[in-house]
Amino acid sequence: MNDLYSTQRGMRNMRKAAMQRGVIAILDIGTSKIACLVLRFDGPDSFREVDGIGSMAGQSSFRVIGAATTRSRGVKFGEIDVMQETERAIRTAVQAAQKMANVRVDHVIASFSGAGPRSYGLAGEVNLVDSVVSEQDVSRVLAACDVPDIGEGREVLHAHPINFALDHRSGLGDPRGQIGNRLAADMHMLTVDSMVVQNLLYCIKRCDLELAGLASSAYVSGISSLVEDEQELGAACVDLGGGTTGISIFMKKHMIYTDCVRMGGDHVTLDISKGLQVPLATAERIKTFYGGVVATGMDDREMIEIGGDTGDWEHDRRSVSRAELIGIMRPRVEEILEEVRVRLDAAGFEHLPSQQIVFTGGASQIPGLDSLAPKILGQQIRIGRPLRVQGLPQAATGSSFAASVGLCLFAAHPQDEWWDFEIPLERYSSRSLKRAAKWFKDNW
């Protein structure tokens, strides 16, 4: 635990160094695409005057100066499957983004969607030494949170303090300086498979880049596609990606739950490929051009040439109606949505005051999703697009770039995590006392 704590602290320092240099890259490693954006930080609010945008979510402090997307290779379910291939894909994206930005980037903040994220709610309580809450008290209460057994080979990716309670007053954003006797804290901890993270670290290191931060893509797409009131009142962001579907639930501007369904748009493509007996590339093309999930009478008459190059005339001149295509796609999309429903129910989503569900990610662009989803997930459905940020190319403003944009916001204004607070004093003292005692024992 301490090891990871120091790693995360190191990444924070790296991020600070990158901020000072003013250039940082963000890298979204997805199953179907790898996106790299180069951000320039020119000090706080330097673009505000020009474009008339206030510092809404801190996105006014940076500007995207380079953007590149490449087809992802060697990634499955949001996890690195073939490392060399992934490394090449990362190199392609980083090089193109650097070329566009005309600047060399050394620090990168990465996000990934897989690795089996698991959420834990932690609670801790301490008696205050003084009646006024100090920073040390906050650190102590965070340290007092009882950590559950997260299992072998797993690491903490995020650990957000989400609530502070002082005596019987709960819901404090910042307890420092307030008067009370007993301080309690709630923390949300997200753990992932450490092997996946290790692979990712290794891959990025092979590209001569320094990692300045790591985030779950479900979390960052929630940051970018949920609007402020949704984040405040409670909403779920469903990031329909290529290989995985990330779910993140936000409440009071904190992420309180994250989960991941290991199904996504690629599975729809695979179904089409199997059902129509076409190559994956053709299936992908058919899906993006003609895909849908709600069939109408018109769709029976709309015939799609599916082609082929086997040389068999009968085989190469096949065509299917759009209704048939929808008949293939719909069950898989329904399956994904039902799985999302199961996860949301498990998280207790129905107890939230507002039950808004926002779809984002590449697969959310399937026509008819907004009429299919309410049947499974309830009426408060919205197809979300990420926030607009400065300098983002038009091609990268679609919903499939929700995680990339969210990562930009994360880079500009990371939420306070557990490792951003001070180390509690007693740990210092006990450790140094122990060390002193050991020294005496060894030497006398």
Add this chain to the structure above:
Amino acid sequence: MQPLKPSRRDPAPSRVAYRLQRLWLTPVFRIFMRAGLPVALVVGLIGGYFSQPENREAVYGKFAELRRSIEERPEFMVKLMAIDGATPSIGDDIREIVPVDFPVSSFDLDLPGIHDRIAELDAVERVDVRIRAGGILQVQIIERTPAAVWRVGQDLELLDAVGHRVAVISSRLERADLPLLAGEGAEKHVPEALALLAAAEPVRGRVRGLVRIGSRRWDVVLDREQRILLPDQNPIPAFEQVMALVQARDLLERDIIVVDMRNQNRPTLRMGRPAIAEMRRIRAAHPGAYRE
């Protein structure tokens, strides 16, 4: 498993290409390649060329030749020297001390040097040297006008009004019109001497000259061996006092050898020997007759 070697048509950059691009995007490296390297190359090449003495000689020779060819264009040539405002003898002197072989390029003429040399001549008060249109070296001279003759030892020198030497003459008769000065240090007090001579209007025909005594004071020497000894301070009022006596009482017409004004409060006269004898005779004949 994937093939170990990537296929030929891999869109991804190779590791080397990736690293090279990152290196190229490094600002320091970029500045070095864009500015440092070309400058170093050019400096190195030029330095290498000039480090060979024969190359250096060749370049310098070429440059000198080019310069020469421009300087020797007919527009820049000076063909003759014109001297204005000088008497022929001084003109000859100037031609002698300015040894220029005409025609010569105006770039080669050292005009300040020529000016200084001519100005060193005693007879020249002021000189202007310039190159006039048409390739003429114009020398404009203003000569000193002699105001007195100064006898120093065996030599006779002409002095101008401020005491600067003008020329040497062999005989006093050459410039009989000028007053004669003598004595050491006389040349430093020519204006005073000229003022004394101007005050000597009543005895104009009789003044033979002025003698500087001990580099300190003036004696006015008249004919008939008469002398007027003047003080070293304020000689002119003293002299004017004597002149007033001359005009009123015909002082110098009498048998007086020396009028001594050195002590202004007590002017003294020295009489000639016959006059002394005559006075003694009269005193003896008429005791008390001339008591004043």
